Amino acid sequence: xxxxxxxxxxxxxxxxxxxxxxxxxxxxxxxEIFGLLGPNGAGKTTTILMMLGLTEPTAGxxxxxxxxxTTNPIAVKKKVGYMPDSVGFYDSMTALExxxxxxxxxxxxxxxxxxxxxxxxxxxxxxxxxxxxxSAFSRGMxxxxxLADVLIKQPDVIILDEPTLGIDPSGVKEFLALIxxxxxxxxxxxxxxxxxxxxxxxxxxxxxxxxxGKMLVEGSVDKLSRNLFTNxxxxxxxxxxxxxxxxxxxxxxxxxxxxxxxxxxxxxxxEISCLRDIxxxxxxxxxxxxxxxxxxxxxxxxxxxxxxxxxxNNLAENNTHEKPGRTFQRSFFKK
Amino acid sequence: MKxxxxxxxxxxxxxxxxxxxxxxHVSPSGPFRVMIGKEIxxxxxxxxxIVLLLLIGLTFFGAMxxxxxxxxxxxxxxxxxxxLFLYLKLLTTTDGTLPPFHVLLSFLxxxxxxxxxxxxxxxxxxxxxxxxxxxxxxxxxxxxxxxFVSAMIIVSCLFVSLALLMxxxxxxxxxxxxxxxxxxxxxxxxxxxxxYVGFWLxxxxxxxxxxxxxxxxxxxxxxxxxxxTVFYKLLVNLVIKAMIPDPAFLSQEQVFAYxxxxxxxxxxxxxxxxxxxxTTLLMPSVRSLGPLTVEQMALAIPSPLPxxxxxxxxxxxxxxxxxxxxxxxxxxxxxxxxxxxxx
Numbered sequence: 001x002x003x004x005x006x007x008x009x010x011x012x013x014x015x016x017x018x019x020x021x022x023x024x025x026x027x028x029x030x031x032e033i034f035g036l037l038g039p040n041g042a043g044k045t046t047t048i049l050m051m052l053g054l055t056e057p058t059a060g061x062x063x064x065x066x067x068x069x070t071t072n073p074i075a076v077k078k079k080v081g082y083m084p085d086s087v088g089f090y091d092s093m094t095a096l097e098x099x100x101x102x103x104x105x106x107x108x109x110x111x112x113x114x115x116x117x118x119x120x121x122x123x124x125x126x127x128x129x130x131x132x133x134x135s136a137f138s139r140g141m142x143x144x145x146x147l148a149d150v151l152i153k154q155p156d157v158i159i160l161d162e163p164t165l166g167i168d169p170s171g172v173k174e175f176l177a178l179i180x181x182x183x184x185x186x187x188x189x190x191x192x193x194x195x196x197x198x199x200x201x202x203x204x205x206x207x208x209x210x211x212x213g214k215m216l217v218e219g220s221v222d223k224l225s226r227n228l229f230t231n232x233x234x235x236x237x238x239x240x241x242x243x244x245x246x247x248x249x250x251x252x253x254x255x256x257x258x259x260x261x262x263x264x265x266x267x268x269x270x271e272i273s274c275l276r277d278i279x280x281x282x283x284x285x286x287x288x289x290x291x292x293x294x295x296x297x298x299x300x301x302x303x304x305x306x307x308x309x310x311x312x313n314n315l316a317e318n319n320t321h322e323k324p325g326r327t328f329q330r331s332f333f334k335k
Numbered sequence: 336m337k338x339x340x341x342x343x344x345x346x347x348x349x350x351x352x353x354x355x356x357x358x359x360h361v362s363p364s365g366p367f368r369v370m371i372g373k374e375i376x377x378x379x380x381x382x383x384x385i386v387l388l389l390l391i392g393l394t395f396f397g398a399m400x401x402x403x404x405x406x407x408x409x410x411x412x413x414x415x416x417x418x419l420f421l422y423l424k425l426l427t428t429t430d431g432t433l434p435p436f437h438v439l440l441s442f443l444x445x446x447x448x449x450x451x452x453x454x455x456x457x458x459x460x461x462x463x464x465x466x467x468x469x470x471x472x473x474x475x476x477x478x479x480x481x482x483f484v485s486a487m488i489i490v491s492c493l494f495v496s497l498a499l500l501m502x503x504x505x506x507x508x509x510x511x512x513x514x515x516x517x518x519x520x521x522x523x524x525x526x527x528x529x530x531y532v533g534f535w536l537x538x539x540x541x542x543x544x545x546x547x548x549x550x551x552x553x554x555x556x557x558x559x560x561x562x563x564t565v566f567y568k569l570l571v572n573l574v575i576k577a578m579i580p581d582p583a584f585l586s587q588e589q590v591f592a593y594x595x596x597x598x599x600x601x602x603x604x605x606x607x608x609x610x611x612x613x614t615t616l617l618m619p620s621v622r623s624l625g626p627l628t629v630e631q632m633a634l635a636i637p638s639p640l641p642x643x644x645x646x647x648x649x650x651x652x653x654x655x656x657x658x659x660x661x662x663x664x665x666x667x668x669x670x671x672x673x674x675x676x677x678x
Contacts, residue, residue: 105472
């Protein structure tokens with residue numbers, strides 16, 4: 001198997017008594033888009049900073065592109081483009097100058113810098129704003145310029161910390177599509193952290209859910225939902241044109257179909273949970289009974305549910321153990 | 336809004352065979368020089384620097400105008416052993432309307448240093464550029480070093496060009512040749528002034544690392560400056576007066592000892608060091624910075640000292656200023672290297 005491009009082993013970071021990152025193990029292969037998901041303050045940014053050698057881990061190692069990020073940060077930073085969550089630019093300089101400065105710091109020959117910066121501006125769709133001062137940029141434009149800034153050094157890995165923060169929904173879609181496309185075209189490995197589940201779900205090959213400094217689970221979205229909801233049943237909700245009568249004799253007939261566990265009727269919607277996927281049988285049944293079916297919806301579990309489920313579990317755990325780091329909750333309620 | 340994905344289609348990141356900068360192929364100017372270049376450009380383009388430049392320029396030309404109009408009386412004053420040093424006279428002569436240039440500089444120098452340095456690190460941090468910069472393949476100390484060096488380069492250029500302007504104007508107006516000793520003295524004075532500004536620069540860089548808000552660091556630096564120039568002397572006098580016994584009951588040696596002690600305490604303050612040193616350099620007849628007894632002065636002819644002797648007198652002052660500068664810079668270096676990059 002190919003050597004992983006990012007390999008974290010037992011990575012731990014303590015700030016005093018608080019464990020920001022707790023014994024984290026993670027491997028990311030080349031060309032993957034990995035989503036690091038977690039609520040605010042889960043330790044995502046700390047983890048990323050450790051990967052870049054900007055913060056020293058308390059224990060463990062972070063190997064990026066085959067270099068140890070703690071002992072050899074310069075080599076890592078040559079290969080990795082990082083966009084911080086609150087990306088900022090030198091306001092007195094134009095967008096192009098900002099890009100060119102970063103290019104020069106990365107040792108791009110002077111003759112190529114202008115061309116390359118132009119090309120980056122074109123890729124991110126800001127070709128008209130090349131000579132504008134960055135102080136006049138909107139948040140979304142800055143975010144895109146941040147991406148150009150990351151790409152100009154032609155990295156092997158790009159790490160984006162909350163890249164979708166502060167962009168409007170359509171902008172987010174384009175931004176993520178662009179990242180996805182770049183990753184596929186050039187074999188870029190992408191690590192993006194976010195607390196926006198839906199967005200991550202759109203582009204990531206694999207996600208890791210990260211709460212309280214611990215990686216709770218990782219894998220593809222499908223795998224996660226399968227693991228998590230094995231005990232759950234298939235739930236099919238069928239919308240009818242007219243609400244079925246309150247005391248409905250067809251219920252018993254439905255139960256005869258087998259595998260049906262529970263039937264709930266709310267207004268015009270019949271929700272049926274069953275052990276196996278018997279959606280076609282159900283529809284056939286309704287049609288046979290002469291009921292007008294307006295819509296059939298099979299419930300699928302998305303990242304939201306997964307995330308919520310894990311987050312719930314973790315919260316429950318915290319409450320029973322009363323971690324010393326979370327005392328603010330208690331003291332708050334005492335007042 | 337344009338569709339980014341569509342726009343980027345067909346464009347490729349690596350379609351042109353750019354030389355990808357690798358470890359052994361770095362552009363001729365390393366990142367450190369690039370950073371210095373950017374910092375200098377930033378300074379020169381900023382309004383702050385233009386205002387400072389105008390201020391220093393005005394002071395300089397004001398002082399020069401006054402000294403030039405009084406140069407005749409100063410040079411023909413037989414009582415003055417320094418009267419033959421025309422160019423030093425240009426720097427020190429005054430008719431009382433404006434203090435001479437070197438005294439003005441002891442006030443303006445700190446202002447120059449503080450305003451060039453008070454927002455070095457915290458403004459980068461507040462703008463969010465610090466993390467972005469640190470994610471590039473540059474060493475962390477390159478940043479702070481480039482900030483310091485670029486400001487020093489600017490200050491040095493400013494002072495050296497002012498000195499050369501002064502010498503040139505003097506040559507044109509008076510037609511008197513400049514003596515080698517005067518050149519040495521003037522350039523030592525310039526060097527001293529640069530070190531003095533460097534001290535305030537490194538102090539303000541230190542404060543900019545320590546405080547997150549630029550306003551706080553600027554105010555603290557100005558507060559320190561005011562305290563040292565105005566209140567420190569006052570405070571020392573007050574305390575010493577309260578401590579020492581009545582001079583009437585003291586022998587002469589004891590009075591000298593107390594005076595010496597007071598002088599040493601006053602010299603903890605950098606502007607005192609600077610004033611002492613520049614006075615000695617620009618007025619060759621100054622023989623000592625402390626009090627002299629009548630016995631020591633007996634039979635001495637009031638004549639200018641050679642350059643080397645003046646330099647020996649101010650050696651402690653010079654090394655003190657350098658030490659203070661280096662100390663502040665080392666401390667800020669230490670703080671910056673150890674700190675968390677984001678908070």
